[in-house]
Amino acid sequence: MENFADVKYILDGFLFVFAGILVMWMAAGFAMLEAGLTRTKNNATVLTKNMALFAISCIMYYFVGYNLMYGEGSSFMGSISTIDMVSAPDAAYPAAADFFFQVMFVATAASVISGTIAERMKLWPFLLFVVVLSGVIYPIQGHWVWGGTELGGVIAGFSDFAGSTLVHSVGGWAALAGVLILGARKGKYGKNGQVRPIPGSNLTLATLGTFILWLGWFGFNGGSQLALGSKSDIDGIAMVVANTNMAACAGAIMAALLTQLLYKKVDLTMVLNGALAGLVSCTAGPDLGMIVAFIEGIVGGALVVFAVPLWDKLRIDDPVGALSVHLVAGIWGTIAVGIFNPEVTLLAQLKGIVVIGAFVFISSFIVWKILDMVVGLRVDEETEINGLDIHETGLEAYPEFKRS
Template identity: 60%
Template sequence: MKNLTLLTAAAVGGVLVGLDPALAQDTTAAAAETAAVEFAAAADTAYIFNTLLFLIGGFLVMFMAAGFAMLEAGLVRSKNVSMQCLKNIALYSIASLMFWIFGYNLMYDGVDGGFIGSFTPKAIPAPDADPGDYAAASDFFFQLVFCATTASIVSGTLAERIKLWPFLIFTVILTGFIYPIAGSWQWGAGWLSEMGFSDFAGSTLVHSVGGWAALAGVLVLGARKGKFGADGQVHALPGSSMPLATLGTFVLWLGWFGFNGGSQLAMGTMADASSVARIFVNTNAAAAAGVVVAIVATQIMYKKVDITMALNGALAGLVSITAEPLMPSIFMAVVIGGIGGIIVVIVVPLLDKLKIDDVVGAIPVHLVAGIWGTLAVPLTNDGTSFGTQIVGIVSYGVFAFVASLVIWLILKATIGIRVSVEEEALGLDKAEIGVEAYPEFGVGSQRV
């Protein structure tokens, strides 16, 4: 309709040239003024829609913090639920501050094909001095919630035996330095971006980085008491609430639409809006496939369906599609997500054989499925190659694992990272927090 209006004005102006040059000049000037007004209005509309995309995507990803908290609360034993809730609200808050103080500019300011940005706090411009195609504050908020997600991954793996303060200190370093530096290599236009590495929404940058940090931590921390027998037997330590864990999974699934959809980074045109819709469909299909495959696989392997595998199958499907949620057909999204579900069913018992005690299954879900999703990008996106993807995966793995391992070892050697045997048996809610999640069900509780 706008184009038709402009063409009509131009045609009228052309006719008037032969009739009255002065009138034609006035008409042409009016048409130009109309075009300028309409162009400014279109730019304003794009600015509004792009800003809203960041903000809506951001608060959906922020809500994933609640999903992680509920998932972890459901998968740990009742004596450790308050600890997991505290860790999750604390890590989100720490990430919010550290990403402002150091993280954002380390990730985005002046990387220019290099390895790191600048060590300065992020400055948010005033509304009347806010350049670009979207509000700078909306982009900052959107990137911040991704940073917090990385720390959430570590929280679940190390549950039920890690001290609170060493975990929080590690979170400061992870969210303020390790994640932002790693992110600068790709999303900050660093060296991997120039090489052609592709990770649309963070299968490697967010999920694998968090997974590597968790793996380093669990190797230093060790397994929970009673998890593995002297004869190599694996003892199940069931979580407190499958309904809570299921709720957490659904919250994460919902938040993932912001995680992947918001990573389109623009919705000012019809093509952008269509791309966001396609991303939603593929994201949902991959998660659904992960669930169904995990259900079928556990029925075949164990003769019973394991709900924790089904929940983690959904998350592994989501992580797997995150590296490239736009380009695949629905069929390919189902294949990619379904393989994520298989990864969970295979890797969880493999970790048990290796005596690696990952309480919530974050390493299979975020690390291994994240690697798979990143490797799968060239299957649907011919703009990158398997070789480049492997270089990125290895680079992120070495950096995140080694940096995290060094920090965990320093913390262990200085302040210690593990509670005592007695405190672990008592539960961290009593030993570390002082507030039990379910006091009326505790040993020696008074019933009135």
């Protein structure tokens, strides 16, 4: 029996480490996708943000966020103390492996925001917001569900397997709060309400980023099985990974078909975001079967096609479509669990969406507003026109292009 316990400890720990490595690779995916869907004059800033936000998220989650999320405190939040990375003799898995896996989710939530506020926000105010998000806002709402407190029963019965709401919609709500204060890019909307397209710089890069995210999602959802030490666990992981892949495929094809029908041409950017929306849609319930994953992906892909122009009608400028992918599809994916999982009620899912959404949006809006009042969120008009790269980083992503 002792040998069996050791083997299970090793396998469960390996799952956290390997899945965490896959999820870390999503940071590269976000960087490539955002760089590809924004203009070259802002690409060095985009890449700097994605590097820095990942590092800040990991540091803040270690010193503050992890115990705030999982520590013993109140039903609202855990305790603030430094993590003890030494595993107890009777631990089910290595403590450091669990931290490593969980910290990747924090960085993912922060990455969602980066694309939404791209091309007009100063670098340092954004990074200061990431400090608060990863250290305080994300772990508090995570404590309510994954920390096991259910906010004192307020959202009892809420279910989110890998984070359609707890990760993706959290990033979406925080991004929405920021962009409402920040405003649209210069020239994006005309006085009469017309929408002026601002094409991205490199669709090859954006496609590469999407495939990297797709790959990383197998660790994101598969690792959330949280155990590998039994036949039922590996069966569960295999099903989750297969379902995740199906949802992405369904989302991509749905977006392709809809854009062909609506615009008489297949829009690659919509296909990319359709695949990502399928992945987000499946994340709350990737263990519900292949048919459910297919339906989740189909609906997610359709939602993106309609949500992107809707945000523009509301004059909410989202350069990469992150609000449509992570917020809208995240809400749908969470609702889908209430529809397709007989053990979860739709009411419990809706309560969780509203409570978590309200907390994240309001707290984020307050932080963004304070940052705007103290240091200012937006670059000046001249910097925005010339590009943020020289002003914010002193570098250009493609200096030879400018010379030629």
